[in-house]
Amino acid sequence: MKRAGLFYAQLAFTILVCAFMVVPVVLSILAGVTANFFQGIGSGLTLRWVVQVWGLYADTIRLSVIIALACLAATLIAGVPTAYVLAKRPGRVARLIEELLVLPIAIPGLAIALGLITTYGAFEGFRKSWLFILAGHVVFTLPFMVRAVLAVLLAIDFRTLEEGAASLGAGFWQRFLGVVLPNCRPGILAGSLMVVTLSLGEFNLTWMLHTPLTKTLPVGLADSYASMRLEVASAYTLVFFVILVPLLVLLQRFGQPARRAERAAPVAATVPERAPA
Amino acid sequence: MTGASIALADCGKTFADGTVALHRLDLEIAGGETVVLLGPSGCGKTTLLRLIAGLESPDPGGRVRFGGEDVTARPIERRNVGMVFQSYALFPNMTVEENVAYGLKVRRVPPKERARRTAEMLEMMHIGALRRRRVDQLSGGQRQRVALARAIAVRPTVLLLDEPLTALDALLRERLRVEIDALLRGLGITAIYVTHDQAEAMALGDRIVVMREGRVAQIGTPRDVYFRPANPFVADFIGTINRLVGVARNGAVEMPGGRFSWRADAAGPVELLFRPESARLLPPEGAPLRGRVASALFMGDRTRLVIAGIGETPIIVDTTERRQFHAGEEVGIGLDPEGLFTLAEAAAPDPQPREGAAERVTA
Ligand SMILES: Nc1ncnc2c1ncn2[C@@H]1O[C@H](COP(=O)(O)OP(=O)(O)OP(=O)(O)O)[C@@H](O)[C@H]1O
Ligand SMILES: [Mg+2]
Numbered sequence: 001m002k003r004a005g006l007f008y009a010q011l012a013f014t015i016l017v018c019a020f021m022v023v024p025v026v027l028s029i030l031a032g033v034t035a036n037f038f039q040g041i042g043s044g045l046t047l048r049w050v051v052q053v054w055g056l057y058a059d060t061i062r063l064s065v066i067i068a069l070a071c072l073a074a075t076l077i078a079g080v081p082t083a084y085v086l087a088k089r090p091g092r093v094a095r096l097i098e099e100l101l102v103l104p105i106a107i108p109g110l111a112i113a114l115g116l117i118t119t120y121g122a123f124e125g126f127r128k129s130w131l132f133i134l135a136g137h138v139v140f141t142l143p144f145m146v147r148a149v150l151a152v153l154l155a156i157d158f159r160t161l162e163e164g165a166a167s168l169g170a171g172f173w174q175r176f177l178g179v180v181l182p183n184c185r186p187g188i189l190a191g192s193l194m195v196v197t198l199s200l201g202e203f204n205l206t207w208m209l210h211t212p213l214t215k216t217l218p219v220g221l222a223d224s225y226a227s228m229r230l231e232v233a234s235a236y237t238l239v240f241f242v243i244l245v246p247l248l249v250l251l252q253r254f255g256q257p258a259r260r261a262e263r264a265a266p267v268a269a270t271v272p273e274r275a276p277a
Numbered sequence: 278m279t280g281a282s283i284a285l286a287d288c289g290k291t292f293a294d295g296t297v298a299l300h301r302l303d304l305e306i307a308g309g310e311t312v313v314l315l316g317p318s319g320c321g322k323t324t325l326l327r328l329i330a331g332l333e334s335p336d337p338g339g340r341v342r343f344g345g346e347d348v349t350a351r352p353i354e355r356r357n358v359g360m361v362f363q364s365y366a367l368f369p370n371m372t373v374e375e376n377v378a379y380g381l382k383v384r385r386v387p388p389k390e391r392a393r394r395t396a397e398m399l400e401m402m403h404i405g406a407l408r409r410r411r412v413d414q415l416s417g418g419q420r421q422r423v424a425l426a427r428a429i430a431v432r433p434t435v436l437l438l439d440e441p442l443t444a445l446d447a448l449l450r451e452r453l454r455v456e457i458d459a460l461l462r463g464l465g466i467t468a469i470y471v472t473h474d475q476a477e478a479m480a481l482g483d484r485i486v487v488m489r490e491g492r493v494a495q496i497g498t499p500r501d502v503y504f505r506p507a508n509p510f511v512a513d514f515i516g517t518i519n520r521l522v523g524v525a526r527n528g529a530v531e532m533p534g535g536r537f538s539w540r541a542d543a544a545g546p547v548e549l550l551f552r553p554e555s556a557r558l559l560p561p562e563g564a565p566l567r568g569r570v571a572s573a574l575f576m577g578d579r580t581r582l583v584i585a586g587i588g589e590t591p592i593i594v595d596t597t598e599r600r601q602f603h604a605g606e607e608v609g610i611g612l613d614p615e616g617l618f619t620l621a622e623a624a625a626p627d628p629q630p631r632e633g634a635a636e637r638v639t640a
Binding site: 161164166169178 | 355364366384
């Protein structure tokens, strides 16, 4: 009896906490499809606000997607080789770089933005283009890509795989493209999802770096909260959700690269007693 | 295909952290010969193998030659070696067939020829049925076969195997050992096989290189290292050895358990060594040596007896007698004079490859 009582108390608490977090989200989404929020849901459901958001903010959405994809490309090109080099080189310098890579995560976005502005603000063409925001996003997301790929590389014993390929006559590029890259796909996938999600949702940095002509979705969102009627702002939030939630779901599914890789790597089975991930 | 000869000159390996994994050594291996590197963990077997493979470079001054050609500066991918790793190192992103075909693909062997040779290898290693499997769906023994097939598919001139059977269970190990032996003989390939299992070394090697702490303790045929160990380390590491300390006098050796005839020219204290199978069990009456059974271990094909009272330390004797032995039972021992040796007279290291090693037929 006692036990059941405790169980129900825990359940009630959990539900309460969930409700605390979920209710505002649901309300906000509802507001975006309600004809008149102040009259309540009774005033009817409509897509009018969503259409209006598209008319007003399509540019910010487009720019966000472009920046996210460009950011992905940049982090792939820079991050995957970086992770490979870090994994390959033992020694203090490599470990130091690994630590340094965490810094952008620890430093507030505002500080990074300030750093970028003081360093590159003078280059007006750059300062005014969306590439400036891209630069900020790359600085912010690169560590996530590197870490995700690094985790997989360390889990699959890629060194031995590479030696195996080399013993069969494969040169560096053949090994890298044919053996190393395909085998760290789980890490690349997880890193990519992370980078896209972070870039799409990034506000702190972007808010400092944007110009009136280079607004991203979250910046536009803040604008609309400040200046639009509540229904429009809510509809905008809804659009943001529709873009972001699938990514979050995928991230949840593929977001543990190291463990997945370990399960996939046959070498793991032959090395006695690996510490569980 | 015939294998290249290998010559190492003055090859040592000091790692960046100062560990001397291998002291400078010379080693010559004839084309087609199978050499086994044997020694306890950490003695530098893998390091030596990796030096030959081209995965490590020797300390300055060291030279590696394949068939007379200096390959010291060549990376592994241009040495035409086949390598079987202890962890197999199969590519998880490829099927069995793709793994075996990888080396051929990298060498740009035309697709038709590639398919033919891959099929041939799969057939030869009895893994044809697993062609389309992913390598993480294979058992340990199957992986081992894929690793072997992959390594020899490219027709290397030298095959290097690093403890290929260690991860397998005893029964499978025995079976694959026989297969590998037949394979190496059949291919006539130069092979270097690393193991810390002395039975495996005996069965596979034309010659055995016994290593200890980065140095060569002895090089010789399995019979050499077994019957004529060059030093106490080799004697103890390979098989079981018995030591008898006695006094030589008038063509016989005397010890607590009795006396037996030995060289007429010897005099003074001697230490004699022999293997368990060089001793025969005799009725106690009239036997040259007498002792008591301290313990008896029935092993199926033989019984291993520990016998006390003959020398200062107990000796180990194997017998095929089917009866049961009891502790304390008195037994007599006769020693096969051929099986007796002293360390002083044991073989000097034999650095030259044996003549006709490649033609040795499969047992
Ligand atoms: N990369 C390295 N850096 C520093 N020391 C190393 C390195 N690789 C091996 N060693 C050291 O060199 C010595 C010989 O190692 P090696 O791997 O050759 O031994 P092994 O005979 O193959 O042993 P095992 O039977 O355990 O595989 C060991 O003391 C080892 O710790
Ligand atoms: Mg080793």
